[in-house]
Structure formats: structure tokens, C-alpha cells
Amino acid sequence: MKMNKLAVVALGGNALLRGDQIGTIDEQEQNTFDTLENLVYLIKDGYDIVIGHGNGPQVGNILMRNDAGEHMYNIPQMPLDICVADSQGGIGYMIERMLRNVLKKHNIDKEVVTLVTCVVVDKNDPAFKDPQKRVGKIYTREEADKLIADKGWIFKEEVKAHGGFRRVVPSPKPISIMNEKVVETLARQGNIVITVGGGGVPVYLDEKNDIRPSEAVIDKDLASSLLAARIHADEFYILTDVPYVYINYKKPNEEIKEFLNKADVDKYMAEGQFAQGSMAPKIKACLQFVEQGGKKSVITEATKLEDKKYGTKITLEYED
Numbered sequence: 001m002k003m004n005k006l007a008v009v010a011l012g013g014n015a016l017l018r019g020d021q022i023g024t025i026d027e028q029e030q031n032t033f034d035t036l037e038n039l040v041y042l043i044k045d046g047y048d049i050v051i052g053h054g055n056g057p058q059v060g061n062i063l064m065r066n067d068a069g070e071h072m073y074n075i076p077q078m079p080l081d082i083c084v085a086d087s088q089g090g091i092g093y094m095i096e097r098m099l100r101n102v103l104k105k106h107n108i109d110k111e112v113v114t115l116v117t118c119v120v121v122d123k124n125d126p127a128f129k130d131p132q133k134r135v136g137k138i139y140t141r142e143e144a145d146k147l148i149a150d151k152g153w154i155f156k157e158e159v160k161a162h163g164g165f166r167r168v169v170p171s172p173k174p175i176s177i178m179n180e181k182v183v184e185t186l187a188r189q190g191n192i193v194i195t196v197g198g199g200g201v202p203v204y205l206d207e208k209n210d211i212r213p214s215e216a217v218i219d220k221d222l223a224s225s226l227l228a229a230r231i232h233a234d235e236f237y238i239l240t241d242v243p244y245v246y247i248n249y250k251k252p253n254e255e256i257k258e259f260l261n262k263a264d265v266d267k268y269m270a271e272g273q274f275a276q277g278s279m280a281p282k283i284k285a286c287l288q289f290v291e292q293g294g295k296k297s298v299i300t301e302a303t304k305l306e307d308k309k310y311g312t313k314i315t316l317e318y319e320d
Helices: 025-037 040-044 056-073 080-105 141-151 180-188 220-230 262-270 279-291
Strands: 006-011 048-053 112-114 118-121 133-139 154-158 164-169 174-177 192-194 201-205 211-213 235-240 245-247 255-257 296-301 312-314
Touching: 006 180, 006 220, 025 080, 048 080, 048 180, 048 220, 056 080, 056 133, 080 112, 080 192, 080 201, 133 141, 133 154, 141 154, 141 164, 174 180, 174 220, 180 192, 180 220, 220 235, 220 279, 235 279, 262 279, 279 296, 279 312
Parallel strands: 006 048, 006 235, 048 192, 112 192, 118 201, 235 296
Antiparallel strands: 118 174, 133 164, 154 164, 201 211, 245 255, 296 312
């Protein structure tokens, strides 16, 4: 029996929460519903689908609730891995509920399942010696110094915050996805699987091969890309806030790149064409997927997904 094509779709943060919004549940649910409407095209085109998603604003809010609870009510703070798991459950539930409503609207009969997913990292990853990922609220110098003394947290100054400081944590590279075989089986059976939310709950294996928590966060595009390769997906999509990848972005000589191969990506990366805090990780995730056997990666805006003239297609070599 011929199998459907399998696609992994990574939803960017703007799929759930826009930059000009405060983050009410009504806002997030409407954004999520509107984004998921665009996946109907893939479903009707015969794709099996796995969905990954970000959690940046949401896990930041969870950390701030942690902070407020400790200061006001002496509620012990939960570690970062628990906060990521909390966000996976909450966001996954929201995506699942909105997706079920989208499917009902379009008379599509499919089951949707959300998995809280652990992602394994190397406890000796260099990222642990050089934390860079900013999380949580902005603190004053005095507050940051106290948290450094009390909890051993690491802070970096927020230039735009006029002297404020934010906690930074490691962002190690994902090396394996727990339950990847379950994800592949469920997806191949025609179920839509929501997984590796926020990059997954970061864990490592100790000397006894026991699973231990890691005080870190994982890039959701890299985790989704790795999952896509491990479950033998045909295509990998990153839905973001631009319809294409550009070189010379926002300059007079800005240029759309509809097609990129590995040689192009290596060249433009060396030139510094892609910003490290935004497009560069997405490009790396897409290249990682095709290097590990995937056929094609696509970076585009969710509303442009159905129109194939939009989106930057990344392959190992140019297709004939």
C-alpha cells in the first residue's frame, strides 16, 4: 500500500502570539485557529502531519508566575524543565482543540494527539559553558545580584532596557527525540501529532543511563528538524512571519531567494546574510533536515502555504 507523504510543520511564535498583543487566551486561540486553517491544504493534499511549535512568550510568562509566587506566597519555584513541560501541555492542548475545530469546519475526520516530549541533549554540550538564551522577566541590577547569590543564575544586560538584566540559560543541540517511533507510528496511521513543543523538555542521560532534567531550552526548529529526519518525513516546513528568505534583507538591494541548495546556504551563511537571532537558526534547521535524508525544507508565511509560488525551498542539490 502506498503511504501518504509525511510533513513536519514547525509553527513559529507569531502563529500563537503576535508581537503587538499582550497574550490573552482569546488572542492566542484566535491566532492559533487562523494559523491552523492554512494546514487544511496539506491535509486535503494527502499529507500526514506532525506539528511542532514554539513557546518563547508562554514559558517566559510561566517563569514570571514562578517568580511572583515565590515572592508573594513563598511557593517554591519549579525548574526550567518543568516550566517547558507546563508550556508544552498548555500550548499543545490549545493547538489540539483549535485544530479539532478547524477539522470539523472542513468536514475532515482525523484524530489529533498531543505528546509531552522529552528531547535528549549532551550534558557536555559547549552551550552549558556559554549560556545565551534569554528567558523570563527583566530585573534590576540589585534583583539580579540577589538571584545570582541565592540561585546561581546567570544574567546578561538588556541594552534596550536601560540597564535591566535578564536570565540566560544554555540552548544545547538536540541529539535524539524520545518516543520518536511512537510519533512516526501515530502519524503514519493518519493521526495528527503535536510534539516537541518549545523544542522539547531538555533531558540528558547520566552514567547509569537514567534520564535527568537539564536546566536549558532547545531551539524548536532544530528539534522539529531532527524529529522530521528521524521519523523519515518527506518534507519539513517552518512557518514564520515572512513569505520568503531574503538576502540583503531590508536593504535597497534586497533579493528574494525562492530556491536554495546546500552550496548557497553555506555561501550566504559565511557572508553573514542571515541574522543569528532569527533566520540563521531556521536555515540551519532546514539544511540539517535535507542533509539527513529529507527531500525538501520550506520556509514561508502560514497564509502563503497553499500558494506554491511563495516560500523558500531548500534542498541538498537543485532539483532537475
